[in-house]
Amino acid sequence: xTDRANPKPRVLVVDDAVTVRAYTRQxxxxxxxxxxxxxxxxxxxxxxxxxxxxxLIVDINMQKMDGYTMLRxxxxxxxxxxxxxxxxxxxxxxxxxxxxxxxxxNWYFVKPVRPAxxxxxxxxLTGCEGRS
Amino acid sequence: MSALFEQFVLxxxxxxxxxxxxxxxxxxxxxxxxxxxxxxxxLHTLKGATALFDMAPFTRMVHAGEDALMAVRDGRVAMxxxxxxxxxxxxxxxxxxVDGLELSQSLPDxxxxxxxxxxxxxxxxxxxxxxxxxxxTPTGFAWVGELPEAERxxxxxxxxxxxxxxxxxxxFFAGDDPLDLCRRIPDLLLLRIESARAWPPLTxxxxxxxxxxxxxxxxxxxxxxxxLFRGVPDQxxxxxxxxxxxxxxxxxxxxxxxxxxxxxxxxxxILGLPGSHDxxxxxxxxxxxxxxNILAAEGRNAEGAALELAAEGPTDALIRCxxxxxxGPAVVAPSAPAVxxxxxxxxxxxxxxxxxxxxxxxxxxxVAKGSLPYLARQAQEGHSADALAQGxxxxxxxxxxxxxxxxxxxxxxxxxxxxxxxxxxTRLVRDTARRLGKPVELHLSGGExxxxxxxxxxxxxxxLHLVRNGLDHGIEPPERRRAAGKxxxxxxxxQAFQDSGGVVVEVSDDGAGIDAAAVRRKAVATGALTAExxxxxxxxxxxxxxxxxxxxxxxxxxxxxxxxxxxDAVRGAVERAGGxxxxxxxxxxxxxxxxxxxxxxxxxxxxxxxxxxALYGFPVTLVTGMQRIPHGAIxxxxxxxxxxxxxxxxxxxxxxxxxxxxxxxxxxxxxxxxLVDLGGQPVALVVDALQxxxxxxxxxxxxxxxxxxxxxxxxxxxxxxxxxxxxxRELL
Numbered sequence: 001x002t003d004r005a006n007p008k009p010r011v012l013v014v015d016d017a018v019t020v021r022a023y024t025r026q027x028x029x030x031x032x033x034x035x036x037x038x039x040x041x042x043x044x045x046x047x048x049x050x051x052x053x054x055x056l057i058v059d060i061n062m063q064k065m066d067g068y069t070m071l072r073x074x075x076x077x078x079x080x081x082x083x084x085x086x087x088x089x090x091x092x093x094x095x096x097x098x099x100x101x102x103x104x105x106n107w108y109f110v111k112p113v114r115p116a117x118x119x120x121x122x123x124x125l126t127g128c129e130g131r132s
Numbered sequence: 133m134s135a136l137f138e139q140f141v142l143x144x145x146x147x148x149x150x151x152x153x154x155x156x157x158x159x160x161x162x163x164x165x166x167x168x169x170x171x172x173x174x175l176h177t178l179k180g181a182t183a184l185f186d187m188a189p190f191t192r193m194v195h196a197g198e199d200a201l202m203a204v205r206d207g208r209v210a211m212x213x214x215x216x217x218x219x220x221x222x223x224x225x226x227x228x229x230v231d232g233l234e235l236s237q238s239l240p241d242x243x244x245x246x247x248x249x250x251x252x253x254x255x256x257x258x259x260x261x262x263x264x265x266x267x268x269t270p271t272g273f274a275w276v277g278e279l280p281e282a283e284r285x286x287x288x289x290x291x292x293x294x295x296x297x298x299x300x301x302x303x304f305f306a307g308d309d310p311l312d313l314c315r316r317i318p319d320l321l322l323l324r325i326e327s328a329r330a331w332p333p334l335t336x337x338x339x340x341x342x343x344x345x346x347x348x349x350x351x352x353x354x355x356x357x358x359x360l361f362r363g364v365p366d367q368x369x370x371x372x373x374x375x376x377x378x379x380x381x382x383x384x385x386x387x388x389x390x391x392x393x394x395x396x397x398x399x400x401x402i403l404g405l406p407g408s409h410d411x412x413x414x415x416x417x418x419x420x421x422x423x424x425n426i427l428a429a430e431g432r433n434a435e436g437a438a439l440e441l442a443a444e445g446p447t448d449a450l451i452r453c454x455x456x457x458x459x460g461p462a463v464v465a466p467s468a469p470a471v472x473x474x475x476x477x478x479x480x481x482x483x484x485x486x487x488x489x490x491x492x493x494x495x496x497x498x499v500a501k502g503s504l505p506y507l508a509r510q511a512q513e514g515h516s517a518d519a520l521a522q523g524x525x526x527x528x529x530x531x532x533x534x535x536x537x538x539x540x541x542x543x544x545x546x547x548x549x550x551x552x553x554x555x556x557x558t559r560l561v562r563d564t565a566r567r568l569g570k571p572v573e574l575h576l577s578g579g580e581x582x583x584x585x586x587x588x589x590x591x592x593x594x595x596l597h598l599v600r601n602g603l604d605h606g607i608e609p610p611e612r613r614r615a616a617g618k619x620x621x622x623x624x625x626x627q628a629f630q631d632s633g634g635v636v637v638e639v640s641d642d643g644a645g646i647d648a649a650a651v652r653r654k655a656v657a658t659g660a661l662t663a664e665x666x667x668x669x670x671x672x673x674x675x676x677x678x679x680x681x682x683x684x685x686x687x688x689x690x691x692x693x694x695x696x697x698x699x700d701a702v703r704g705a706v707e708r709a710g711g712x713x714x715x716x717x718x719x720x721x722x723x724x725x726x727x728x729x730x731x732x733x734x735x736x737x738x739x740x741x742x743x744x745x746a747l748y749g750f751p752v753t754l755v756t757g758m759q760r761i762p763h764g765a766i767x768x769x770x771x772x773x774x775x776x777x778x779x780x781x782x783x784x785x786x787x788x789x790x791x792x793x794x795x796x797x798x799x800x801x802x803x804x805x806x807l808v809d810l811g812g813q814p815v816a817l818v819v820d821a822l823q824x825x826x827x828x829x830x831x832x833x834x835x836x837x838x839x840x841x842x843x844x845x846x847x848x849x850x851x852x853x854x855x856x857x858x859x860x861r862e863l864l
Binding site: 110 | 135136139140142143144173176177179180181183184280281391392395398399401402405407410411413414415417418419420421422424425426427428429430
């Protein structure tokens with residue numbers, strides 16, 4: 001049952017690990033989000049440019065183009081500069097969080113992220129009221 | 133098993149393989165930075181994947197590998213053979229665990245101990261604990277560095293005493309109370325209680341044994357703690373460690389009900405971050421949208437006005453406004469999924485380009501289909517038969533070509549590069565060559581050649597066996613090679629290429645070759661042949677004897693290649709896939725095995741023949757030739773017939789007799805003969821007439837008919853006639 005006035009928010013998940021993408025997709029789709037996947041920074045840029053998602057969830061350490069670079073490039077695009085972005089990485093150091101925010105992230109999670117935290121953050125950043 | 137877990141198993145295998153390949157490259161060329169990065173990335177991704185599931189030892193072990201590589205990457209340590217061995221061991225352990233996880237979805241009981249052993253081994257290979265300039269972390273206290281920021285927060289910026297207390301299992305009987313002891317630690321900043329190893333099943337749990345271990349940080353000096361733990365000096369490790377200050381004020385802990393607050397605060401902080409004009413402008417735009425969304429999600433739209441007002445003003449004002457919003461009411465709506473959990477899907481990895489081609493062809497087919505109603509209308513309106521026939525022919529031509537391409541496109545979906553079976557060979561050759569003390573260079577080529585997934589699955593084992601066999605029996609020890617004037621480093625070649633609708637894989641070595649005389653003797657000794665039969669064999673025929681069950685070519689039977697059962701199995705596997713295997717060898721120069729495989733098992737290319745009014749098919753990979761043979765050329769000896777083909781005497785069989793059909797009574801001067809390779813034994817088969825080749829989709833015999841072992845299956849030909857595919861070996 002799709003709410004016509006309030007279509008499902010679209011989330012672009014950029015991660016080179018297929019398991020992480022599948023996990024994120026499962027968690028978010030169960031909570032009513034639509035999920036697109038991209039496998040590295042370049043792929044993510046292309047997807048984002050083509051579809052202008054409502055939220056980005058970006059891994060940092062990726063082949064071809066890492067998450068920092070991708071986010072920086074994306075923030076230079078007029079249509080994408082304000083799309084809320086969450087960065088996710090296994091690094092728990094404060095300096096990593098800082099680097100993510102500098103690159104343009106709005107929030108930073110350390111892997112693994114609990115499903116409830118992920119959906120709560122995604123709802124807040126896409127402006128979805130508690131869906132019930 | 134959940135789809136997610138399946139995905140994990142699949143991906144972990146791929147990552148472990150990728151890591152293994154990169155590691156071997158790195159060992160060969162320690163300066164190969166791409167290999168270091170590939171390896172690092174593979175381990176890093178693997179660590180992330182393991183962290184999604186509850187398997188701490190796996191995560192920890194991979195983390196240790198990652199650390200070691202980081203040291204290599206940063207030039208702190210050199211890549212040594214020792215370190216490579218340790219890392220390979222780590223990958224092996226990981227691979228074994230993944231296998232186990234697939235079956236039982238849990239790590240083995242000794243996983244924790246194994247992980248610890250791997251960590252210790254890596255540390256040793258790195259030359260003890262890698263001390264950094266600022267003192268580093270003493271051995272046994274790696275966990276201090278791994279503490280999450282939140283747990284470390286109380287000790288941040290201080291020099292504290294770290295305590296690792298592993299009580300003896302029987303400590304209760306010695307009157308110790310480990311928990312009480314830990315409670316009495318002065319200025320306790322952190323206490324972690326962990327299980328020392330995986331929990332046994334509840335029924336085996338012995339409550340009188342202590343299976344816990346304790347990790348703690350204390351602000352008290354080391355001496356004071358030494359006194360506290362004086363009763364258990366052998367079970368406790370103490371060290372002074374400097375806990376680094378947190379780089380920035382820690383983000384407020386995101387308890388579920390304060391996530392919105394924490395996020396708002398973070399947005400305010402982001403606005404204060406340094407950067408170029410463009411960067412700060414972009415951040416501001418993203419922050420504004422995020423804050424608006426957070427307010428909307430919280431049902432605090434009324435406060436949005438204040439935000440929009442502040443957004444017009446300078447950044448300072450905006451920061452203050454957002455901070456105020458963060459302090460304001462923040463009530464998170466209860467979380468309840470709106471949409472039922474999506475069903476787990478099974479994924480097939482398909483190259484996007486191939487999928488696109490498929491889509492394009494379907495679209496073409498839809499268009500081509502459109503011409504049929506038009507033709508029907510024309511027929512109704514009484515157009516001339518000629519015009520209609522012309523139209524139908526054209527439509528057929530178009531649809532036929534599209535369907536042909538469609539078939540090809542669908543087959544290609546299942547094609548995978550042979551590198552999947554080639555890649556493990558690098559490791560096999562390295563390990564085996566090391567063990568045998570034979571320096572060998574492996575030359576792989578044609579890994580990009582593609583074959584059907586089923587074919588690849590079947591090819592793996594025979595390939596491993598041929599390579600192992602080449603290393604073990606083919607290639608001589610270095611001193612023998614030197615004496616023979618050959619280069620000391622032997623060459624082992626594995627190459628693949630496509631050949632007239634099939635895939636050819638060759639395994640060749642520059643070793644001693646196969647001694648055909650020895651093979652003959654062996655065949656006689658095992659009773660497979662009489663001495664006369666053996667003597668009558670040509671050189672090539674004698675070589676093929678190695679494919680018979682129970683014949684080994686090497687006098688020394690080693691654990692590597694077994695006792696000659698392997699070559700028989702190689703032939704069996706390849707033939708099951710509808711292919712054949714050839715061998716050629718020159719004493720002193722080397723041996724070459726050649727596997728000829730069909731591209732796919734879904735569609736089989738058949739040579740069709742007609743006999744007694746019915747159509748029969750043989751896999752094209754088994755057919756070596758077709759010929760008309762005059763009656764005069766057929767020799768008879770008692771009941772057996774034979775014919776000379778390419779200077780070799782080949783037994784002649786008649787298909788009618790094999791199938792118990794009546795004799796061919798037609799007037800004729802010669803016979804149509806199909807030359808078939810039956811696992812090394814050439815056979816000439818007399819049929820009524822040779823027909824064209826056909827690509828068919830074989831349906832296996834079912835029900836009662838499945839017991840007719842002489843038939844491989846049936847297929848319907850394009851013109852609607854039925855083709856019976858024969859299994860010649862079973863017929864004989």
